[in-house]
Amino acid sequence: MKTLYTLGLALVLTPLPGLVQAQASAEPEIASYSIDTTLKISTDRKTRGVSDTHGEPGLELTVEAAHESGLIAQLQLGSVSRVNYPEGNNLNAMLALGWRGGNPEGWHYGLGAAREWFPGARVDEAPAGFDASFTPTGWVNTRFHTSYLVAELGWSYLTARYLYVVSRDFRGANTATVCGNYLLVKLPSGDLGPALDCYGSAMQHSRGTQLLDLDLSYPLNGQTKLVAHLGWQRVRNFRGLDTMDYRLGLEHQRWGLVWGAELAGASVRNRDLFIAIDTDGTMRQMEKPKLILTVAKKF
Template identity: 25%
Template sequence: MRWAVVGVALGLALAPQAHAQEVAPSAWSGNVAVASQYVSRGFRQSWGQPALQGGIDYASPSGWFAGTWASTVSPYFVEGGHVEWDLYGGYAASYGDLHYKAGLYYYRYPGAEVSATRTSMNYGEVVLGIDWHDWSLDYSLTVTRDFFGYNSQTLGLGQRSHSRGSGYLSAGRHFDLGHGYALALHYGWQRVNHFSSYSWTDASIGVSRAFAGFDVTASYSRGWNSAGVFRDYTTGVPDAQGRIRTSYPIAGTWILTVGRTF
């Protein structure tokens, strides 16, 4: 569910990109980061706890790219899950100042499932995107039967409905503030097919700067859901002390990330 991975892949294939560094001549690159928490599409997947993240990418001169990325997550957010593991590949090219890409992304949560229904949380999306100067626009369409395990059984809504065809629209703008500082704005809208009450929007703002070879980013993110279905979010599974953990995972929150690309 990491929306930023789309931009990372394009940056590797089409440097320079606003937040990407130069790709090594081998076309291979990697990244590691420590974040105060992992927030994706407005959701605090690490339940407000620190997250360790990293990935490896390949971008060919002809425009084809592939990669993998992972982050720690919380089992209080993803039942039985401790890691989000993303696999992706696609093609990116340019026409003048317009950059475009198309890719297939698969998001895995090893060991995670909704135990009451034995439903997997894994899902796949086709992603299309364009970048023009400092603007970016991406659309992700769910092609697997379910988006993040959402269906009639897991949500208790409807009869035998699944969420294939859900879509996420992401728009962003980058600003060079000078003296090495950059500002990034993001707005996203997730439509959950057949379960509109679970759709939401999210937005974030972040400032980043490079220090001694490390990229430091401070950002603020929050989400909105008019139906209020996420206000007491829980997997419903007791923890080791027998407590049911609940939270409001799209509430406004700050994130500090320190990372390095190599």
């Protein structure tokens, strides 16, 4: 916690016999803010139970700032895989701004907005659909940047957070990308019917997607706390991407570091839509449960 002192100069007149004495007194006005920085390494970096790093280790830097007025800001930089986000530079950046009020040990609440960027990541000229002769009916260029409106309500160690997607797509989810990846997954088996049905009769986007997160951080003692999470994802126009994700683990402070172990994954409506295919054609499930180990340093 850093404290800024603004000094005001007051002139105090004290009558003395034959003399008026001027005395200056300083009364500080206190405005407080905090800045917390955390660097974390993990054996897998998952978002809502789905790996962003193709099941590989990930790195994350988070800077959080809070002012006594309730204004808050968070900047997060994290690693992602080019398998999941093609043509990118393996980076995901998120900036959130908002306001939080209430009592941290009792009821607390907040409102804000957030924006995610995936620099360089894109899918260019993907088919928007196919006609009866399997000829593309159009071509679509897609980026993965996403904007959210956020509201939260919490009590003590438990926080609920609701997010509403206001950008055209939720992390690039549209007919061209979702159904295109589905088609690639189905090609080896030759069962293309479900993938072609995915395209439907018109190009669809995922603006209006809704997300709900419940997070618990409960101290067991001065060095150890229980962390738990349940989340629900409802992707507009793409029911196959709907999920319920979970996370359960422990965090322990020792030697100036925070050590963590957690089980994280997701229950999904259509597992084929959560398969990532690398350049060698190898397929890997991104939502399957996994034990994730983490180590973090707070500054």
